[in-house]
Amino acid sequence: MPHAENGTMVNGEKQSSQFLAHVGSYPAVSDTKGAIENNPYGKKGIELANGGYNKVVAPVLPYAQVPYGYVAPYVQKADELADSGLTKVDDRFPIMKQDTEKIKNSILNLAFMPLRMASEGKDYVLSTYGKQYKQCGGDGYVAGGKALITTGLVVTSDTFSWLADYLGQKKEEAKDVAKDAKETAKEKKDAAKEKASN
Numbered sequence: 001m002p003h004a005e006n007g008t009m010v011n012g013e014k015q016s017s018q019f020l021a022h023v024g025s026y027p028a029v030s031d032t033k034g035a036i037e038n039n040p041y042g043k044k045g046i047e048l049a050n051g052g053y054n055k056v057v058a059p060v061l062p063y064a065q066v067p068y069g070y071v072a073p074y075v076q077k078a079d080e081l082a083d084s085g086l087t088k089v090d091d092r093f094p095i096m097k098q099d100t101e102k103i104k105n106s107i108l109n110l111a112f113m114p115l116r117m118a119s120e121g122k123d124y125v126l127s128t129y130g131k132q133y134k135q136c137g138g139d140g141y142v143a144g145g146k147a148l149i150t151t152g153l154v155v156t157s158d159t160f161s162w163l164a165d166y167l168g169q170k171k172e173e174a175k176d177v178a179k180d181a182k183e184t185a186k187e188k189k190d191a192a193k194e195k196a197s198n
Contacts, residue, residue: 018083031100128154 023029036042068075090096095103132154133147 017079019079019086022083022086026096027098028096028100028103125151125155 024033037046095106098106129147129151132150133143136143136146136150
């Protein structure tokens with residue numbers, strides 16, 4: 001898996017942006033860059049962009065060195081902040097560091113999840129109805145009506161059971177978070193008292 005490194009050459013100049021190096025290190029970005037470079041239209045676009053840079057920007061660049069010297073510290077600080085922001089994105093969304101194929105599969109699974117859940121729900125309801133129909137015994141409208149009513153009750157009961165389990169789990173997690181926050185606040189309060197007494 002190719003990764004961009006800090007200090008790669010861009011238009012004949014050494015790239016020193018931590019942010020750009022970080023973005024280039026993502027496999028999805030690196031693979032996209034490779035695909036564009038290997039595509040004939042992408043190659044042509046890169047050639048045109050390089051030609052425009054060489055004809056328009058490169059001749060003017062020496063005149064911009066003095067003004068750039070004044071803003072360089074701010075640009076460097078902005079680059080560091082952007083890089084630290086990407087680090088937080090990496091921590092929050094670890095999938096960004098995964099292979100492109102894994103990201104693509106995750107997105108497809110998420111996109112088709114409603115259809116998959118609808119299909120599973122339909123299968124669950126139909127199988128529950130089939131079981132209830134057999135338990136009601138007999139054929140006809142009365143047995144079908146009983147099965148329909150009991151299926152509704154069973155599905156509702158299962159839904160409430162799942163919801164109670166889910167909310168119970170979240171309640172325990174919330175208690176743990178509240179307990180941790182309370183302990184942290186107490187520690188900070190004690191530290192502040194100790195600092196004030198010194």
